[in-house]
Amino acid sequence: MQIFKKKEALQTAVSKLKSQGKTLGLVPTMGALHEGHLSLVQNAEKICDQVVVSIFVNPTQFNNPQDLEKYPRGLQKDIxxxxxxxxxxxxxxxxxxxxxGENVISEEFDFGSLGEVMEGKFRAGHFDGVGTVVKMLFEIVKPHKAFFGQKDYQQLQVIRKLTKDENLPVEVIGCPILREANGLARSSRNELLNPTQRENAAFIHQTLLKSRDLFGTKSVNYITDWVNAQFENHPFLKLEYFEIAEASSLKKINRKRKGQDYRAFIAAYAGEVRLIDNIALN
Structure with a gap:
């Protein structure tokens, strides 16, 4: 396996690969790899001749320094x-x-409403950090295609807008959420959960499934109130937000309209570990 630490060495290899007419896929990660990451790599391998997996814990997308410090790392294990x-x-x-270089700071982007709701609202500067590192990776690696998981669905939409706004010649491909046996969305942060928290965190997905069932017959307000009530009574989880939004614009809705695609989004804490998940409602 070829491990590149310097961008110039990687760019030389990429140039040689492209001169042979081969396609290049990129799977950006922050390490602490799990089956979800591997599924992204496998999706990339199906349609690309060569796949690059980037492993970099990006400091500029953490609005909480303690969160950055606690983020799981283990490069050799990942390799x-x-x-x-x-x-x-x-x-x-x-x-x-x-x-x-010397200045570890984010570039500022205008992602419009995509970057202002949910994660953008609760994690100030997060998407500027994401946009900065993804733009860097796209410009360094110059992949034909890049693969991201739908667990971070808002991030996926933000990166699609970034790619369009910055005129980056990369096809952004969203891949299905991979889940643990109990339904918990696979995430590097799951490694920070103790066994009791990990077991109880399955409640997040269970709530999303129930909200999808209710979506067929109940109003948005009814479902939102129901979800809030479920978490108020939960001994191990604390809800940060639950929203139902249009799938493309991520605009919060008050009522359903025919012909629109909707998703439900949750962020919740299990102890000090923040978990997110989402589900298509129709």
Whole structure:
């Protein structure tokens, strides 16, 4: 497996690959890899000749310094896991200095309403950090396609807008959410949960499934009130937000309209660990 720490070395390899007419896929990650990441890599391998997995814990997308400090890391473990999947993968594992230089700060973007709701509302500056590092990776790696999980659905929509606004020649592909046996969406943060929290966190997905059932017959306000009530009574989870929004614009809705696609979004805390999830409602 080829491990690239320097962007120039990776760019040389990419240029050679492209000169042979081969397609390049990128799977951006922050490490602490799990089956969800591997599913993204497998999706990329199906349609790309070569896949690059970037492993970089991006400091500018953390609005909480303690969250950054606690984020799970283990580069060698990640590399070993990828090697079991495919030893021909390329890994790009830069330092913050390699990407940002001396000034580890975010570029400012205008993502419109996409960046103002939900995660954008509760995590100030988060999407500027995401946009900054994704733009860097796209410009360094120059992939034909990039693969992101739908667990971070709002992030996926923000990156699609970034790619369009910045005129970046990359096809952004969203991949299905991979879940643990109890329904909990796979996430690197799950490793921070104790066994009791991990078991109880399945309630997040169960609530989303129930909200999808209710969506056929009940109003948005009814469902929102119902979800809030469920979490108020839960001994291990604290709800940060629950919203039903249009799938493309992410605008919060008050009533349903025919011909529109909707999704439900949740952010909740299990102890100090923040978890997010979402589901298509129709």
């Amino acid at each position: 070993d896991l990828l090697e079991t999947l495919n030893p021909n993968l390329w890994v790009f594992a830069p330092t913050a200095y390699e990407l940002y």
